[in-house]
Amino acid sequence: MTLNRRAFIGTGAAAATVLSAPMLGAQGKPRVVVVGGGAGGATAARYAAKDSDGAIDVTLVEPTRAYYTCFFSNLYIGGFRDLSSIGHSYGTLASDFGVNVVHDWAVGIDRDAKTVSLAGGAVLPYDRLILSPGIDFVDDAVPGWSVAAQNKMPHAYKAGSQTELLKAQIEAMPEGGLYAMVAPPNPYRCPPGPYERVSMVAHLLKEINPTAKILIADPKAKFSKMALFQEGWQKHYGGMIDWIGPDFGGGNVSVNPDEMNLDIDGVVENVDVCNVIPAQKAGRICEMAGITEGNWAPVVPATMQSRMDENIHVLGDSTNQGDMPKSGYSANSQAKVAVMAIRGALTGSRVFPAKFSNTCWSLINTDDGVKVGASYQATDEKIAKVDGFISQTGEDSALRKATYEESLGWYAGITEDMFG
Amino acid sequence: MTKGRVVFACIFAVIGWPVMAEEIGNAERGKEVFNQCSGCHQVGRGAENAIGPHLNGIFGRRAGSVGGDYRYSKGLERAGNDGLEWHLDTLDAYIENPKALVSGTRMSFRGIKKPQDRADVLAYLRIYSDNPQNIPEADPTALPPEVDLPDEVLALAGDPAYGEYLSSECKTCHQADGNDDGIPSITNWPEEDFIVAMHAYKRKLRPHPVMQMMAGRLSDEEIAALAAYFAEIE
Numbered sequence A: 001m002t003l004n005r006r007a008f009i010g011t012g013a014a015a016a017t018v019l020s021a022p023m024l025g026a027q028g029k030p031r032v033v034v035v036g037g038g039a040g041g042a043t044a045a046r047y048a049a050k051d052s053d054g055a056i057d058v059t060l061v062e063p064t065r066a067y068y069t070c071f072f073s074n075l076y077i078g079g080f081r082d083l084s085s086i087g088h089s090y091g092t093l094a095s096d097f098g099v100n101v102v103h104d105w106a107v108g109i110d111r112d113a114k115t116v117s118l119a120g121g122a123v124l125p126y127d128r129l130i131l132s133p134g135i136d137f138v139d140d141a142v143p144g145w146s147v148a149a150q151n152k153m154p155h156a157y158k159a160g161s162q163t164e165l166l167k168a169q170i171e172a173m174p175e176g177g178l179y180a181m182v183a184p185p186n187p188y189r190c191p192p193g194p195y196e197r198v199s200m201v202a203h204l205l206k207e208i209n210p211t212a213k214i215l216i217a218d219p220k221a222k223f224s225k226m227a228l229f230q231e232g233w234q235k236h237y238g239g240m241i242d243w244i245g246p247d248f249g250g251g252n253v254s255v256n257p258d259e260m261n262l263d264i265d266g267v268v269e270n271v272d273v274c275n276v277i278p279a280q281k282a283g284r285i286c287e288m289a290g291i292t293e294g295n296w297a298p299v300v301p302a303t304m305q306s307r308m309d310e311n312i313h314v315l316g317d318s319t320n321q322g323d324m325p326k327s328g329y330s331a332n333s334q335a336k337v338a339v340m341a342i343r344g345a346l347t348g349s350r351v352f353p354a355k356f357s358n359t360c361w362s363l364i365n366t367d368d369g370v371k372v373g374a375s376y377q378a379t380d381e382k383i384a385k386v387d388g389f390i391s392q393t394g395e396d397s398a399l400r401k402a403t404y405e406e407s408l409g410w411y412a413g414i415t416e417d418m419f420g
Numbered sequence B: 001m002t003k004g005r006v007v008f009a010c011i012f013a014v015i016g017w018p019v020m021a022e023e024i025g026n027a028e029r030g031k032e033v034f035n036q037c038s039g040c041h042q043v044g045r046g047a048e049n050a051i052g053p054h055l056n057g058i059f060g061r062r063a064g065s066v067g068g069d070y071r072y073s074k075g076l077e078r079a080g081n082d083g084l085e086w087h088l089d090t091l092d093a094y095i096e097n098p099k100a101l102v103s104g105t106r107m108s109f110r111g112i113k114k115p116q117d118r119a120d121v122l123a124y125l126r127i128y129s130d131n132p133q134n135i136p137e138a139d140p141t142a143l144p145p146e147v148d149l150p151d152e153v154l155a156l157a158g159d160p161a162y163g164e165y166l167s168s169e170c171k172t173c174h175q176a177d178g179n180d181d182g183i184p185s186i187t188n189w190p191e192e193d194f195i196v197a198m199h200a201y202k203r204k205l206r207p208h209p210v211m212q213m214m215a216g217r218l219s220d221e222e223i224a225a226l227a228a229y230f231a232e233i234e
Helices: A002-011 A014-019 A039-052 A073-078 A091-097 A161-171 A193-208 A226-236 A284-289 A328-347 A397-419 B027-036 B074-082 B088-096 B115-126 B160-170 B191-202 B209-216 B220-232
Strands: A031-035 A057-061 A066-068 A087-089 A100-102 A106-110 A115-118 A123-125 A128-131 A135-137 A178-182 A213-217 A241-244 A253-256 A261-264 A267-270 A273-276 A280-282 A297-300 A312-314 A355-365 A368-378 A383-390
Touching: A031 A039, A031 A123, A039 A057, A039 A091, A039 A128, A039 A328, A039 A397, A073 A161, A073 A193, A073 A355, A087 A397, A091 A100, A106 A284, A128 A284, A128 A328, A161 A193, A161 A273, A178 A193, A178 A267, A193 A213, A193 A226, A193 A355, A226 A355, A226 A368, A280 A284, A297 A312, A312 A328, A328 A355, A328 A397, A328 B160, A355 A397, A355 B160, A355 B209, A368 A397, A368 B209, A383 B209, A397 B074, B027 B115, B088 B115, B160 B220, B191 B209, B191 B220
Parallel strands: A031 A057, A031 A128, A057 A100, A128 A312, A178 A213, A178 A273, A213 A241
Antiparallel strands: A066 A087, A106 A115, A115 A123, A135 A280, A253 A261, A261 A267, A355 A368, A368 A383
16 A cells, blocks of 8 residues: 555656645645755655644655765765665655655745745745755856766766766776866865765776876865875875865866866866866755855754745755755754754744754775764854864774774665655 | 873772772772672683683773684674773773663673772772783773762653654664664663763763764753653654
């Protein structure tokens, strides 16, 4: 029975799932609409439905039927995970938690009428709206690159087909070829992500193409877990990886996707694979809703409410909130705080002090895992760091292996916490 | 550890506990106390692994690392990988209540409740550890003033609704279905075990930076609230 229902709601056409809303008994209940079914949005939808015990009508708008997590997508590139193991469907949110899952694009928000309009034509009214749309790329951030060129020069910074494409390109590199990465400026999604990716690309190349080289052009003088990555690169991939920081022109880069070359501070390099990770901004729906300031959406730390509209909460990568890194873990943590505040406002449930936390694990090589993390609290101005930790250089292999195994446990735990 | 804090004078001196927390205890008396351990553990010349690992050289040793073919519980092995080392403070916490320090340990021992007895038996074990015994840097040095929890902390009535909210942070990593691959399970814990374990993290007796950080910012009331919530769910 569950299976049938799950299959129906999880894979049914958008129109069918919209029509199913009244069957869930929506009449007269407060309505929460969540836009974006990633780490923040899926968690928010699940917790809003679960913790309100049906007292809130929850609709999740997400265009894709299978969500591939950005976290662990580098492990797919390195050959440590297959793609299906990082894919998740929304079936359980619908069948076990009663979330009304609508596979469609949100294309407009009317803040006065408090409605979200969808590409398919439906209009969803809300009492509270949660926006968790992730990132989009800043236009012309890397001269020569645009989304139209993403098949020639993939970003692979939204997981799924882009990740598959990048891996296929790396596997097809000629012997002794060159993989280049254009790293993004701060702030961006998953601070250690580009460097874990380089580690995983190196791991893959060492196995299939050991004379290949890796070049990173980086506008940042320092990056997340820098000492740990550099130690690991030296240890496992000596001589393979060349990192060019801003002192050597790493911030002055343009690309030519048709010629497959990049220009670093006037020096042109022909490359076999060019992984361009451009500068980032809040998912475009935030801009369309008029709640951004600069590239991001500022929020009230204690509730994750937009500073422009108290009926809209923003989660995860799109926010400008203070000290938390843009990560899936952060989005998950922020979702729980936002839902608690929303339940308090809509159903009168108790509201407790906001607590946030984050940990980012990265894999450098087989059984060589590292992590960084911190706890946070809400102040008036920002989400402020309270305490933190980071793996140390020179740790023994047993600890690094335990850290990697811990990351596997975390992945299982957090994806269950998001998707049920 | 705790370099140059205290001179370890004479392990056979009979010194009051905890008046002089610097000294371990009375090793002679500790030999008697050790009788309740000797069914499983051997110590001294020719000691071998038996039901439990031998205890020669236990001070300064990483947990779960005795060598030979001794097979530890998953919990103890994990604690060792996380960086738990046997020093006076960690051993004291462990023999007071093994489960408070290492969840899932196979050492089924109710614990030694009297601080004096623990001090004495540790003084006795200390004889069989290699490090020089009578210089300031040598392990042991001093015990932290207190590792057991006051009754009023254990007796705090937790608020399960608050605990439910706080628990959402735990579930980011600990799987709700009780699966314990890579990260230990936290379902089905007796309330008191949960409380002492969290306080052991808070005081950084248990290793693991994430848990030390998470527990470190929880108040006594918040730990009680979490325990009350977890005790309510099956």
